[in-house]
Amino acid sequence: MTISEKILAHAAGLDHVKPGDIVDAKVDMAMANDITGPLAIKMFKRIGLKKVWDNKRIVLVLDHQVPADSAKSAELHKIMREFAREQGIELLYDVGDGGVCHQVMIEGGHVKPGDLIIGADSHTCTYGALGAFATGVGSTDMAAVFATGKLWLRVPQTIKINVTGGFQELVGPKDLILHIIGKIGADGAIYKAIEFTGPTIRGMSISGRLTLCNMVVETGAKNGIIEPDEKAIEYVRNRADKPFKIFKSDEDADYERTINFNVDSLEPMVACPHSVDNVKPVKDVEGVEIDQAFLGSCTNGRLEDLEAAARILRGKRIKRGVRMIVTPASTQVYLEALKRGLIEIFIRAGACVSNPTCGACFGGHMGLLAPGEVCISSSNRNFVGRMGSPEAMIYLASPATVAASAVEGKITDPRRFLEGSA
């Protein structure tokens, strides 16, 4: 069996499962945010149960519209707080506590290898970077999890993505995942698991692995997963206080297919409007003028991402007429960025630094686009209307490319900043 199959078998109390089996699986951790949570709570109440299945295994995060950007958002937040209070759910991350739900789950030690984690958010697949089986659902499924602690899942086939080679300077995990999405397409892994293997993955930081697994949903995949190694285990041990079980794929596990990538000559990549699989090398679109640069999101709002951008922005000004928005993914990331002087670099460069939120990426608030405007963004979706006006254009790229483009006022290969940047 593959690691994904083993975790699902374990969660369902079975010795063996195969792709296509439908299992009734026990959920280790459930997460909902301020967009999906209130609807899940409404559905849960309709079932007529008084108590959730386990108030220690539910995490509620206010992140999409924080601080409340309207009276209606404030109402949604109130529903979440009241539910947490009446159910005794202590893992409520309120305004100022946490940040973007996926970052909070990882940092807070709520994700452990071998866990089955269900989140009411499509980017829940991020947690596979730590060896968990994690996938997104909607509000009604979440209500059923609140009620029963279980969920039916079809065991997915697994696609193995084996990565070799070393990244060039200022090229990294975001460029790789964009390249992969461009190759396999927006529906290339629909219903499937994607398992990343190979020396490049083993050499990659946890932050980079999170970026990879985060975006597998943009190929339609159910989950992304990486076998936990010492790096992942250490990351979790420093945060979680509970024991966990390590699962690894068998040598003779069945894969739907194996795709090999070598990153030696990979260039900075960009997903062009209006689909995440419309991927090109940055050099093909260099010179496209931008109005906004956005650095943040569950994909690329971590310390490593902020550092990559700061390396380019240090001592420079972003182009006049261009605005840059920096949104650290969590309060912890924000604090650490402050301590390391990154926030000062951003502010001196002319960027606007916001509180942790899904904000601009989700098109909720904190940096929306007008008709005809162009944005380069470190986030994960460039759909029509995603960040405001349906007539705006969104290009997705790495933090380094976003920063380089902000300085030049047009889409720019960050490697142009290598000379003299040291």
Place this chain on the structure above:
Amino acid sequence: MRVSGKAVKYGDNINTDVIIPSKYLTSLDPSDWAMHAMEGIDPDFPRKAKEGVIIAAGRNFGCGSSREQAPQALKHAGVKCILAESFARIFYRNAINIGLPVLESPGITARINEGDMLSINLDDGKIVNESSGEVIFASRLPEFILEIIKNGGLIEHLIKIMGERRE
């Protein structure tokens, strides 16, 4: 269980941001979502859907976010069933959970024209295109999924099951 209606056609990769833009998600009232269904690509959709329609779409319908407000918007706008070459998995679950039938129908987009009158038997996946006379078979829904749809969605299904267990 049978449904019928006129076909409204869409292409591949119709995502949840165009089905219901994020700015409408602060409401918890399905009629608010219905008013803006498909606004990102077809602002005229709510008017078209009123009489009861069937969406026939390409690959990966409903890709993107986990927002259940997307199938809700379509259902409350008047969509009776969605036929697609394939569905994004979260959308697929969400639609079933709220009692909106969704059928994987390989080859569908080539065999249906906008405005064709369709009649669908959900039990066996048989689609009759009454305008062309053609019969198309969609993939059959697994029994337990059909049961959830017949009960009106997962919540109603759970209420019914828990009620039966108590008896």
